[in-house]
Amino acid sequence: MSTSPTPQPTADDPSPEARAHRALADAVREIEHHVAAAGWDAPVRLFALVRTQDALAAEPGLADQLTPEVLAAARADDQHLTSVEQEGVPAADDLERLLGGLTWPSTVHGAAVTVERVMLPPGAEEDLPTDHDAALAALLAHPQRQDVRLAVGVLRSGPAWCAVRTRAHDSDDAVGQGPDLVPGLVEAVRATLG
Template identity: 40%
Template sequence: MVDMTPLEETVRSIEAQTGWDGAPRLFALVETGELLRAQPELAGQLGLSPDDALTAVDQGDLEDGDIGALLPGIVWPSSVAGVALAMVRVTLPPEVEEEIPAEGDAVAWAMAHPRHEELRIVAGALRDGSRHAVLRIRSHEEELLSAADLVPDVTEALAQTLLPEEG
C-alpha cells in the first residue's frame, strides 16, 4: 500500500463524509497536535488522536455561487495550516456547450440534460505548498481520482487564501 501524505488522507476523509447534495463546504485544516495542546477536551469529543496529522474543522456551507470570486476575500490566521473545499459540480461534454440557453437557470438546464455528469471534488492546500485533490464521478462512484494536480485552479485559489495579509 502506498503511503499517503497527511493532506491526501485529510481530503480523502472529507470526501468520504461528503454527500452529493448541499452547498460547497470550506474546512480549516489544523495540526492535530497543536489543536489538542490548545483544547485537550476535543480528543474525546471528536475522537481525535495525536497520531492524526491534520484535523479538518468545518467552516460551514458557502453560498453556492462563484467560488472563484469568494475565495480571494478569505484570509486565515497563522494557526491554520491549510484549507480544503468540498463541492459538487455539473459538467457537460464540450459538444453540448452550444446548446446551453443564454437566459434562465443554466445549472438546472445542465442537471436535466441526459449527458450531464456530477463531480464531487475535494481540494486542499497547505501553507508549506502541498496540494492535493480527489474527484469522484457520480456515474462511477466506485472510482476515486486522486492527484496533487487534479484541479490546479482550485488548489491555487485555496493556497492564495493562506498567504499573509499585506499590511
C-alpha cells in the same frame, strides 16, 4: 473520467515534506468520504486544516472528541492533520467570490473545500446557448452531463490534493485522486491562505 490509480504520496519517504503531503491526501480523502456520507445536492463546505498536535496543545479537551486511532496517528506524526468544518458558510452562487473573500489565521495550516459541479464532455459546451439562464437549463438537461463532487485541499507549505467523485460511479473505490485534478480550484483555495 478515469478512476485508474493515481500517484500517491509515497509511504517510504520520512521527510517532513512527504509526511505533510501524505497527511494532506489523507485529510482530503477523509473530508470527501465524510461529505459523501451526507448524499448529493449539498452546498459548498469549507474546512480548516490544522496540525493535530498543535490543536491538542492549544485545546487539550479536543482529545476527548478524537478516536484512539486518530490520537495515536497524531502522536506518531507531527504532520497529521485534523479538519475543522466551518459552520455558517454563506450560500454562494459564485464560488470564486466566496473563496476570494476568505483568509485564514496563521494557526491554520491548510484549507479544503468541497463543491458539486456539472461537467460536460469536451466540445459539448460549444453548443450551449449564450444566454445564462438558457445555458444553465441546457446544461442541466444535457444527456451527457456528469454530476461530480470535488474535494480540494491545499497546505500553506505548497502541496495540494484533490478527490473527484461522480454521481454515476458513487462509491468510495471509484474516487479519482491526485495533486492537480482541478488546477483552477487548487489555486483559488491556495489564495485563501495568503
